Amino acid sequence: AMKEVTHDGKPLDNLIEYFAHDVSTFPHDGYRMLFTDNHDKNSWSGNQYSNFCDGLHAAMVLCGTMNGMPLVYSGQEAGLDRSLQFFDRDTIEWQHHVNAEIYRRLFALKHRNKALWNGHWGxxxxxxxxxxxxxxxxxxxxxxxxxxxxxxxxxxxxxxxxxxxxxxxxxxxxxxxxxxxxxxxxxxxxxxxxxxxxxxxx
The missing domain is CATH 2.60.40.1180 (Golgi alpha-mannosidase II)
Structure with missing residues (x-):
């Protein structure tokens, strides 16, 4: 639903519908994994930039503040802008990047502010x-x-x-x-x- 908004330019309707479904379907103490990239998505469906375009950072912030457990896939914090090889060794170029600072601040907040804690603790x-x-x-x-x-x-x-x-x-x-x-x-x-x-x- 986030990709539809950032990549396809659609309004927030489907994303809001997901939130409503999430609240009514999953128990409050359940942990949902939240991400803008993972090993399957990156290899077969494009990378974080091709999928979320200029809205990537907005999507990262949403994943870091909504109900659930944020996932950071290898290299996202270093600005990985390509698909990694799924079966073969593929080296990530590690570098200082704005993504790392966004994640650092989001996760520091998640640790210190109980409102963002996981499950029924949040x-x-x-x-x-x-x-x-x-x-x-x-x-x-x-x-x-x-x-x-x-x-x-x-x-x-x-x-x-x-x-x-x-x-x-x-x-x-x-x-x-x-x-x-x-x-x-x-x-x-x-x-x-x-x-x-x-x-x-x-």
Whole structure:
């Protein structure tokens, strides 16, 4: 469903339907594996860039903040942009890459903020309504006072969006910029194409 949004330009409908099915079908303490690449996908269905295009980082952020266990396939953090040989030795070129920093910040947050913990130890995804629901995905997860708000613009266009965050008042830190954000009632955000905001109160 994420590939349909980022690669094919479809609205969020099927992705939202997946979330609804996930909540109604799987037990709360079940762990779903979340990924933008794995050994089968990489070898037979294209690599992370060909599958998710400019929306790759947005998809990575979603995988790191929704219910489930994120998977990082070999080389993704180094910017792997090709399919690896499935049966033969195929060396990965390791290098510093922006992907590694995104993963580092997401996983550090997942460790310290209970809202993103797995299974029944973590918080349930609750959708935050906004005025661009076909392209902007926004939700909050909360557990024992820990709270994370995720906003992702799954669109090739910059948008200005109003989030219905009147139930999420407080002071947060945006994890990728370290900037403080205070929410009082509805929140207005300017989101560049394929951008994302992750707010944590811890």
């Amino acid at each position: 918080g349930t995804m609750v959708r935050i309504y906004n005025d661009y629901m076909s392209r902007v995905l926004s939700f909050v997860r909360e557990r024992e006072g820990d709270k994370v708000i995720t906003v992702v613009n799954f669109s090739p266009d910059a948008v200005a969006v109003t989030l219905h965050t009147q139930f999420d008042n407080g002071t947060y830190t945006e994890i990728f910029t370290d900037k403080k954000v205070t929410i009082k009632g509805k929140q207005r955000m300017a989101l560049p194409a394929w951008s994302y905001v992750v707010l944590s109160n811890r």
